[in-house]
Amino acid sequence: MGLAVFHSHYINGGFTLPFYKQLLGKPIMLQDLETTDPELHKSLVWILENDISSVLDHTFCVEHSAFGKFLQHELKPNGQNLPVTEDNKKEYVKLYVTWRFMRGIEAQFLALQKGFSQLIPQHLLKPFDHKELELIIGGLGKIDLADWKSNTRLKHCAVDSNVVCWFWEAVESFTEERRGRLLQFVTGSTRVPLQGFKALQGGSHAHPTSILTKNSYN
Structure with missing residues (x-):
């Protein structure tokens, strides 16, 4: 990917916009989830906009399916024993969103980011946002x-x-x-x-x- 940008060639990677945001080292926000997982986005927005006291029985631990098995992941140390409350729900949503985009691929993504940065230094990308980076890497998809x-x-x-x-x-x-x-x-x-x-x-x-x-x- 770095070589393609360096030599002004374009690739159709099919990556999501949040991926390019992560490649720039910018934080992932809740609204980034809307296009990739609208149901989860809707659920997390509801948590933020409503009083969850005595309504939800969540902890800082999420379940997910991997290769046919249900696994648990703690969003923070001892998260399984830390209930989500009205006071800490913003932290819960933030951690959940970050985990959702890095689920199972953190090591691979960091390796990709490191390799990309070796050819295209991060300081050269600072003027761009994630949508512009998508165009730099992928070019225009529609042919005029x-x-x-x-x-x-x-x-x-x-x-x-x-x-x-x-x-x-x-x-x-x-x-x-x-x-x-x-x-x-x-x-x-x-x-x-x-x-x-x-x-x-x-x-x-x-x-x-x-x-x-x-x-x-x-």
């Missing part, structure tokens, strides 16, 4: 066909050549996924830089969108 056309170099043909018109007619009929596969075949990436096709790096030093060449039609 007009931008693609305007930044395509034609060889041995003209804009109004039949074969060129047929090519773009075919691409226009493609689904977004199929356009991405075509782009990957041509450039090695399914993603488009933030600056658009003019900044797209190909797999070699050739123009990244020189796709309409005489050899392409044979």
Whole structure:
């Protein structure tokens, strides 16, 4: 991932926005849970917004399923014996949210973060938020066909050549996924830089969108 950013290539990692937030070393908040686990988010919001005295019988220990087994995890030392009260419920929610995103992957994530930071130092990422980091790593997922056309170099043909018109007619009929596969075949990436096709790096030093060449039609 670090090499991809360093060489201005884009990858479709399929990570959640909170993942990029963690990669930046920024704290995870309750609202980050809304898109990844809406039911849990709703439950924790209810705890914060209501008086839980004599209503909930929770402790600082949560149960979860792993490989078909139910396990218990203490959110803090001796959490199994520490009841959640009206006074400490904010701490409970904060610890729960942090655990939810790091559940079972803390060692792996820290290793990933360390490796990424060796190539892309943290101080270079400070100006960015997690949404911007997602675009830096993954580029734009939606392909702008007009931008693609305007930044395509034609060889041995003209804009109004039949074969060129047929090519773009075919691409226009493609689904977004199929356009991405075509782009990957041509450039090695399914993603488009933030600056658009003019900044797209190909797999070699050739123009990244020189796709309409005489050899392409044979």
